[in-house]
Amino acid sequence: MKRTNTKLKPAVKPDLQIAKPTKTVKYNDIDLNAWRDYEHVKTDTLWEFPTRSREGGHSNEYHGNFIPQIAQQLYERFTKKGDIVLDLFFGSGTSGIEAVNMGRRCIGVELKQEQAEHVEQKFTPEQRVTDVRTICADSASIEGKEKVQEALDILGKESGKDKAQLLILHPPYDDIIKFSDKKEDLSNCASTEDFYELFGKVAKNGYDLLEKGRYAALIIGDKYANSQHIPLGFGCMAKMNELGFITKAIIIKDMQGNERAKGKTANLWRYRALAGGFYIFKHEYVMLFQKV
Numbered sequence: 001m002k003r004t005n006t007k008l009k010p011a012v013k014p015d016l017q018i019a020k021p022t023k024t025v026k027y028n029d030i031d032l033n034a035w036r037d038y039e040h041v042k043t044d045t046l047w048e049f050p051t052r053s054r055e056g057g058h059s060n061e062y063h064g065n066f067i068p069q070i071a072q073q074l075y076e077r078f079t080k081k082g083d084i085v086l087d088l089f090f091g092s093g094t095s096g097i098e099a100v101n102m103g104r105r106c107i108g109v110e111l112k113q114e115q116a117e118h119v120e121q122k123f124t125p126e127q128r129v130t131d132v133r134t135i136c137a138d139s140a141s142i143e144g145k146e147k148v149q150e151a152l153d154i155l156g157k158e159s160g161k162d163k164a165q166l167l168i169l170h171p172p173y174d175d176i177i178k179f180s181d182k183k184e185d186l187s188n189c190a191s192t193e194d195f196y197e198l199f200g201k202v203a204k205n206g207y208d209l210l211e212k213g214r215y216a217a218l219i220i221g222d223k224y225a226n227s228q229h230i231p232l233g234f235g236c237m238a239k240m241n242e243l244g245f246i247t248k249a250i251i252i253k254d255m256q257g258n259e260r261a262k263g264k265t266a267n268l269w270r271y272r273a274l275a276g277g278f279y280i281f282k283h284e285y286v287m288l289f290q291k292v
Contacts, residue, residue: 196235
């Protein structure tokens with residue numbers, strides 16, 4: 001029998017795989033070729049967090065501050081490392097603390113001077129230069145907008161960008177909690193219509209200061225007054241849409257376990273609900289918008 005020369009193909013090791021190139025979208029660092037590795041990133045519209053995170057410098061010292069887990073989800077989903085987050089209702093600085101923790105930067109606007117000074121002390125002198133800027137101003141004013149733009153010009157100089165990459169709006173829920181005696185404070189509006197109007201001015205500044213194509217998050221709940229449900233979330237959503245934002249998602253966030261202890265007042269509210277024919281709020285909204 002005639003023998004033929006055949007070249008044997010080299011054996012391929014089954015565990016040797018060619019790494020796929022990283023595939024991301026322009027507004028985050030999530031590798032879509034490894035999407036199964038991001039189970040911690042929520043993609044549904046019901047967010048449940050059993051407790052408020054107290055790690056990484058967070059605390060529950062301030063009425064109405066949103067939980068850090070919201071910032072964590074929003075930052076990983078809608079920002080890249082080094083991006084600038086603009087928070088026009090800075091409050092206790094949750095958005096700034098989490099920006100530092102996750103390698104982002106933040107500009108926060110706070111109306112009350114004493115609160116702004118208190119929040120600044122949560123960051124090191126170096127962080128206050130490179131990572132977090134706290135501005136004491138009225139977020140609805142031209143002056144406040146100009147101060148933010150000055151900060152954006154400085155922080156974005158290296159990247160050549162003069163706009164924020166994510167907008168956070170967590171306003172007072174109308175007059176439910178009074179945050180100050182200032183007339184510029186949304187919690188002091190004479191009516192809900194005035195609240196919507198003033199919120200719209202803040203959102204307009206945010207729209208102008210946000211990079212095109214990037215996202216805005218509105219964290220808000222509704223209220224009950226004068227024997228009726230007042231849908232603050234949807235009223236503010238309408239203002240966002242009027243400005244040119246498109247609505248991308250409405251997320252329901254369970255508030256149970258994230259609020260300050262109510263004690264006996266929980267029973268009082270249950271009685272009032274039974275007597276008044278309404279239901280007790282156990283949720284708030286995280287509404288997502290995009291500037292197109």
